[in-house]
Amino acid sequence: MxxxxxxxxxxxxxxxxxxxxxxxxAQLPLxxxxxxxxxxxxxxxxxxxPPGLSLRYAARKxxxxxxxxxxxKGVGVDGMLLSLSLPPTHAKRDIEEIGxxxxxxxxxxxxxxxxxxxxxxxxxxxxxCGLGFTERSIPNRGSARVGDTxxxxxxxGLHALGLEILLEGIxxxxxxERLAVQKFTSPMARVDEGxxxxxxxxxxxxxxxxxxxxxxxxxxxxxxxxxxxxxSLPAYPGIKEAxxxxxxxxxxxxxxxGEEYELIFTVIRDRWxxxxxxxxxxxxxxxxxxxxxxxxxVYLIEEGMHRRLERxxxxxxxxxxxxVKS
Numbered sequence: 001m002x003x004x005x006x007x008x009x010x011x012x013x014x015x016x017x018x019x020x021x022x023x024x025x026a027q028l029p030l031x032x033x034x035x036x037x038x039x040x041x042x043x044x045x046x047x048x049x050p051p052g053l054s055l056r057y058a059a060r061k062x063x064x065x066x067x068x069x070x071x072x073k074g075v076g077v078d079g080m081l082l083s084l085s086l087p088p089t090h091a092k093r094d095i096e097e098i099g100x101x102x103x104x105x106x107x108x109x110x111x112x113x114x115x116x117x118x119x120x121x122x123x124x125x126x127x128x129c130g131l132g133f134t135e136r137s138i139p140n141r142g143s144a145r146v147g148d149t150x151x152x153x154x155x156x157g158l159h160a161l162g163l164e165i166l167l168e169g170i171x172x173x174x175x176x177e178r179l180a181v182q183k184f185t186s187p188m189a190r191v192d193e194g195x196x197x198x199x200x201x202x203x204x205x206x207x208x209x210x211x212x213x214x215x216x217x218x219x220x221x222x223x224x225x226x227x228x229x230x231x232s233l234p235a236y237p238g239i240k241e242a243x244x245x246x247x248x249x250x251x252x253x254x255x256x257x258g259e260e261y262e263l264i265f266t267v268i269r270d271r272w273x274x275x276x277x278x279x280x281x282x283x284x285x286x287x288x289x290x291x292x293x294x295x296x297x298v299y300l301i302e303e304g305m306h307r308r309l310e311r312x313x314x315x316x317x318x319x320x321x322x323x324v325k326s
Contacts, residue, residue, distance in 0.1 A: 023140040024069040024208050025130075037075045037132045041065040045124035050166040055094055057185045059101030059126055065210060066130040067109050068189040068261040072208040073138040074198025076191060077109060077130040082116035085125035098126065109191065139198060142223030144205040144266040148292040150228055151272070153193045153263045154285055156213050157239035157250065159184045160257020164248055176238045187261045193284050194263055200278060202271035212258040217298045218311045220266060227295030229306065234289050256312035266292055 025039040043049070043062040053061075063080065070077050084098065106113060111130070158176075162184030165172060172178040197203050205224060209216045213234075221228045235254045243250035267275055272288065279286040299306040 023138075024072050024206075025075070025138070027134075027138055030133075034133045034135050035138075037070065037073065037134055037138070038129065039066050039069040040127065040129040041069070042125060042127040049124075050163060051169065052166045052181075053185055055097035055124075056101040056104075059098040060105045061101075061185075061187060062126045062128050063102055063105035063109075064187050064189050064261065066128045067105070067111075067191065068187075068208045068210060068263075070130055070132055071189045071191045071194035072206045072263050073134075074136075074195045074203075075132045075134045075138065076195070077111040077132050079112050079114040079131045080106075081129040081131070082113055083119070083125075083127035083129075084116065085119045085121035085123070085127075087122060087124060088120060090124070094124075109189065136198075139203050139206045139265075140223075141205055141207050141219050142225075144220050144224035144226055144228075144292050145268075146226060146292055146294050147269050148204055148266040149269050149272040149288055150217070150230070150290040150292060151265050151267055151275075151286055151288050152209070152213075152234060153190045154260065154287070155234045155236040156209075156260055156262065157243075157254040157257060158236040159187065159259035159261075160253040161239060161242055161248070163257065163259055164246070164253070168246070170246065174242070176242055180242075184259055187259065189261055190263045192282070193279070193286070196278060196282065196284065197263070197265055197267075197275065197286075200271070200275055202267050202275045203265045204268060205266040207264050209260050209262045209264050210258055212256045212312065213260070213262075213264070214255040214298060214309055214312050215258070216264050220264070221296065221298055224266075224292070225296070227293045228290055228298045229293055230290040230298065230300050230309075232289070233300065234287055252312070255309065 025037050028036040030036055041062065043058060049058045066080065067077050082102065102113060158180050162180035165177060165181055166184065172181055198206065205220050207216045207219055217228050233254050235250065239253055240250045243253055276286055298309045300309055
């Protein structure tokens with residue numbers, strides 16, 4: 001079976017020039033000095049909506065997925081196009097719930113739904129295409145440089161725990177478990193963090209982490225032709241204990257669970273403390289987790305030893321993929 005990234009590479013060879021590099025968004029220069037920024041994401045009910053997630057939350061999540069891609073480039077979404085495919089058995093209340101979720105996202109993030117299309121399909125499919133503008137160039141996944149510092153806007157594992165709780169039909173028993181479900185069903189895009197980081201000029205490469213921390217780090221490492229070394233896993237407090245309680249792998253929740261919508265940046269080494277202070281002064285979180293080095297792959301440093309981490313995370317058409325993705 002051909003994996004998602006292989007499909008993208010095959011299409012790219014037909015559609016783009018040789019120097020094309022994948023990015024979270026597309027940038028189209030305009031005649032007035034600005035660029036039009038676009039990104040598109042699709043949510044399919046059978047693969048993307050776990051038990052217990054209402055269509056209201058699913059529709060909002062579809063929009064937030066696009067907004068998070070924009071946030072990783074420091075750009076806001078001004079408008080959104082919507083494509084909605086529905087099975088013939090759909091009910092009026094389903095449409096109302098979808099509209100409610102999109103309306104909530106629109107108010108939260110300040111974009112307008114400009115237009116859309118509806119169709120009939122065997123499965124519910126929600127596709128959101130975001131549109132925005134910027135006057136500056138944006139970082140991509142393939143521009144990290146040796147010596148850069150690797151940072152992220154938050155901790156990992158909590159959202160993935162929430163997904164596992166829903167998939168397993170577990171009744172949340174602790175405050176952490178209830179918070180995990182809430183974080184999964186109502187994710188937040190790091191718009192302020194992305195805007196501040198990219199506008200500082202200190203960011204060399206960036207990516208949204210919704211496909212998983214490790215998958216995202218590999219995207220930067222492979223497309224930048226570098227190695228990334230992580231000093232410690234940015235695990236949310238209590239994740240290890242919660243994972244042990246239910247027989248989950250805490251490393252898998254942190255590295256490969258996905259769902260977080262945190263942003264990952266590589267930052268010019270001499271600018272790291274300056275950027276950290278900028279975030280701190282605004283009450284925003286920015287965590288240093290590693291560095292960019294010569295070589296390839298992603299490694300975790302444990303007691304002075306470098307352990308290579310095998311690529312994992314969500315990828316369509318993968319044999320070992322989870323039931324749902326972000």
